[in-house]
Amino acid sequence: MEKIQQLKQQAIDFIESAKQVEEVNQIRIEYLGKKGHVANLMNLMKELPNEEKPKLGAKVNELKQELTARIDEKMMILKQQAMLENLEKEKIDITLQGYQSTLGTIHPLTMITQEIEDLFLGMGYQVAEGPEIELDIYNFEKANTPKNHPARDMQDTFYINPEVLLRTHTTAIQMRELEKANGKLPIKLICPGKVYRRDDDDATHSHQFMQAEGLVVGKNITLSDLKGTLQYMANHLFGQGRTIRFRPSYFPFTEPSVEVDVSCHICNGQGCNVCKSTGFIEVLGAGMVHPNVLKANGFDPEVCSGFAFGIGLERVAMLKYGIDDIRNFYINDIRFLKMFHRFD
Numbered sequence: 001m002e003k004i005q006q007l008k009q010q011a012i013d014f015i016e017s018a019k020q021v022e023e024v025n026q027i028r029i030e031y032l033g034k035k036g037h038v039a040n041l042m043n044l045m046k047e048l049p050n051e052e053k054p055k056l057g058a059k060v061n062e063l064k065q066e067l068t069a070r071i072d073e074k075m076m077i078l079k080q081q082a083m084l085e086n087l088e089k090e091k092i093d094i095t096l097q098g099y100q101s102t103l104g105t106i107h108p109l110t111m112i113t114q115e116i117e118d119l120f121l122g123m124g125y126q127v128a129e130g131p132e133i134e135l136d137i138y139n140f141e142k143a144n145t146p147k148n149h150p151a152r153d154m155q156d157t158f159y160i161n162p163e164v165l166l167r168t169h170t171t172a173i174q175m176r177e178l179e180k181a182n183g184k185l186p187i188k189l190i191c192p193g194k195v196y197r198r199d200d201d202d203a204t205h206s207h208q209f210m211q212a213e214g215l216v217v218g219k220n221i222t223l224s225d226l227k228g229t230l231q232y233m234a235n236h237l238f239g240q241g242r243t244i245r246f247r248p249s250y251f252p253f254t255e256p257s258v259e260v261d262v263s264c265h266i267c268n269g270q271g272c273n274v275c276k277s278t279g280f281i282e283v284l285g286a287g288m289v290h291p292n293v294l295k296a297n298g299f300d301p302e303v304c305s306g307f308a309f310g311i312g313l314e315r316v317a318m319l320k321y322g323i324d325d326i327r328n329f330y331i332n333d334i335r336f337l338k339m340f341h342r343f344d
């Protein structure tokens with residue numbers, strides 16, 4: 001009994017003088033652990049006569065409970081103290097200047113793409129995309145441009161092998177979509193995407209640029225449907241009151257083919273240096289889908305017809321925002337990109 005009393009006092013002294021959580025943990029092991037003092041007392045009981053065991057057992061249990069309670073309490077106090085000390089140390093000076101994070105800008109080409117997509121989605125078109133690494137068959141062959149066709153010269157590109165290339169125009173998406181439709185009408189699509197040509201880069205040429213292809217195939221689709229659609233697009237992109245004009249042209253995948261000019265949005269057709277005093281600016285190529293293209297994709301040109309157009313997006317952005325060098329779109333000069341901040 002005396003030993004128990006002694007042990008208890010000793011433990012309480014230790015607990016009370018402990019200053020660190022680790023110290024208290026150590027005391028817990030020493031007194032309450034498997035090989036600790038309390039466990040040793042229990043072992044001692046085995047040697048006592050039976051009639052004394054309950055009395056001593058109760059005392060040891062009491063000791064165990066008391067020490068557990070005191071250790072737990074001390075632990076709590078020390079942890080709380082440690083937390084308060086930490087909070088004190090880690091004070092945050094909220095008067096310090098913070099870092100300002102700037103919001104990125106939407107690339108002007110993305111803006112034009114979204115604008116065109118929205119416009120055509122509003123007219124019931126769907127948006128379609130295709131691979132930039134394309135098969136010759138979709139880029140040329142199905143577009144009525146066989147291997148020896150001279151029109152291939154104008155669209156020389158980067159070949160991965162004789163049958164695989166970087167697509168030269170979004171007309172490749174048109175071919176994929178015609179094939180996919182599997183003869184089902186009507187088709188109304190707008191297809192934006194990157195295209196590639198083996199051009200030397202300068203202020204108006206880039207080996208990589210963007211186009212958007214438009215395609216409508218159905219019954220009784222005529223050249224005047226094309227004209228009305230392009231007039232609507234011209235007004236939307238370059239402002240109300242634009243006029244458009246068709247000039248005869250040639251593309252292997254359309255017949256007839258036209259080049260489309262829009263009246264100059266800078267001088268309103270009066271003549272200025274942007275339109276080179278002509279009052280008009282050439283913006284896209286278009287035409288009625290060639291019967292061979294319809295046939296190659298499983299459509300009967302006697303039953304249906306279609307129009308298509310391809311528009312260069314850099315050219316639209318350059319005209320619209322007065323940008324004089326196409327390379328601006330690709331060199332990631334932050335000063336250029338910042339000019340298109342929608343939120344400033």
Ligand code: DAH
Pocket residue numbers: 168169170171174213214251253254285286287288307308309310311
């Ligand atoms: N693919 C032509 C080009 O890159 C543009 C074009 C012309 C697309 C006429 C068409 C079209 O869909 O009908 O120069």
